Amino acid sequence: VIDDTVPVEIVDGSLLSLDEVRTRLSRGASCVGFTYSALSSNSLNLLANESKERGSFVIIGGQAAAGAARSLINEPFIDAVCIGDGIPVVQSLAEQMVCGKIDATQIPNLFTRTTDETVIATRHEDEDVWSEKIPPRNSGGLVPDLYWEKYPETNTLINMGGHKAGNIFSKRGCLYTCSFCARQEKRIRCRDPRRVAAEIRDLVACHGVDYILDTSDTWIDIKWAEKFADELRYNGLQQIPIMVFADSRHISPAACWAMKQCGIDSVLLGVESGSERILRENNKFTTRRAILEAVDLLVRFDIRVSCSFVLGLLGEDERSLNETLDLCSELVSKPGVVCYGNVIMPLMGSPLWTKVFGMGTTWPPYITRALDYDLTAVREIYVEQATKVRNLNVLQDACKALLHLSHLETLEYAR
Ligand code: SF4
Structure with missing residues (x-):
């Protein structure tokens, strides 16, 4: 080390x-x-x-x-x-x-x-993300080619392009507090755009990468993107397409323009629900109309959109599930837009975990002990405590119906 x-x-x-x-x-x-x-x-x-x-x-x-x-x-x-x-x-x-x-x-x-x-x-110490070194992709005996061999069977992100994708991250953290999310870092730190572009240049030159996935939680920062676009131009990388994760509340004409300058051709939006009540109850303060406007803007800029949903958020009922399916039907009718969803995976450290399992009851070990986590058992008890749907099957059926709208058959985990 x-x-x-x-x-x-x-x-x-x-x-x-x-x-x-x-x-x-x-x-x-x-x-x-x-x-x-x-x-x-x-x-x-x-x-x-x-x-x-x-x-x-x-x-x-x-x-x-x-x-x-x-x-x-x-x-x-x-x-x-x-x-x-x-x-x-x-x-x-x-x-x-x-x-x-x-x-x-x-x-x-x-x-x-x-x-x-x-x-x-122990004491807190930040890594200097601005000037960190670019990690060699063969660190610790890793063989990058093995990952590319397995890429077709291991990639769970739809709407990604290219034959040989590489991953980078340009930012760390997120300021939001979505109820289901266990991300702990509530601030955003951006890497030096020059270093991010240099890392992409190395991936292209040394490994023949032809597509980039930026795994930053919420990518859009217009000023940062403008500097990044300059660096991509300087390195002759404008032709390498990039997929990013974004929040619909950050989508604007200026943001779309900046994304295009950076070669972004695909965006994953965490939409989560078609019900405004559910969005509010789960700390996602936006509206159905604002979501549709954001997606329309991306489509107008010729950027593909993957909308992801979480079924079984706090307060979910059959009516809110129907509102989600309605929104999905409208979204998938737009060119380049797909919708996919997951049944809620309650996670220790997320706001909803604290709310549902925080205190007052003696919970079984699969709730209280991280190493005893049993997804099906946790989901069943969570659905009973925190939603108004009859049982887990209702969510699983809604999830299948949602995937069917996008002609997808497999259940994928977005986060
Ligand atoms: S789900 Fe995404 S937007 Fe929401 S808190 Fe987590 S990282 Fe942030």
Whole structure:
């Protein structure tokens, strides 16, 4: 990490089976870091336990880990949970390993335990996103070509173009508080547009990438986009199309113009519901009319639009589901527009989780313990507590009907 004295290996479960991951980890390491997501809790439980038994320092990170940190740090086989930027954590950890002793209480951005088992949050330290180095795509033994081989079967984003897509991010964080979202960083930090353009240039020159997905939560920042467009022109990259995530409240003629200057040809809009009541109750303050106007503007600028919906938000009932299907019917009649949706996945750390499971009742372990998360069980209890639909099947049927409107058959997870 800091130099060759701390070798790092990245082991990716999206390319390897659980047994292959276990074999790789069985070689032992001073420190093993795991990404936590609600859907990987079973394998994380097993792998983290085995790593701890072998004497490794076990640290958990990733977007969802910050939301579930208070539960994760109670596991005896987890030494620390990253609750902020990961790079200062890894750098500090590597420096300590070179000196021969890990003291998590002195590493920034962690939940960890002191010697008397008290849980503490360590000091906060931001990564300098403005001047960060461009990460080599073959870091830690990764083989980028393996990802492109699997790209057709692993890509879940419709409306993306190109034959060989690469990913970047230009911004971090989001200021909104959608009820279902467990993102913890409530501020926006933009990378230097020059570095973002240089990273795209490297992806094109070294790997033959012909399409870019920018995974920033909410991409639109007109002033930043103008500088980015200049950098793309300077590097001769105007012909590389880009897909971004955006909020319909940010779509304006000026924003569409700026997006076109940056080569953006596809936008994923988190619309979430066709019911204004549901949007309000779930902290998404916009109207059906404003959503339609935003989509019309994008269509006029010849930008493809994927509208994503979450079925089963707080207060959902059959009427609001019908309003969502009505809005979808109208949206998919527009050129280049598709709609897709997911049944709600209640996540620890999201506002709706706090509202529904926050206090007052003794909940079962699949609610209170992050590593016992069971999606079907959580959904069933959530639907009963927080919506007015009869059961989970009603949401699943509505989801199928929604996908059918866009001639899609598979259920996809957008976030
Ligand atoms: S769902 Fe998107 S817009 Fe809403 S809070 Fe999360 S990142 Fe922000």
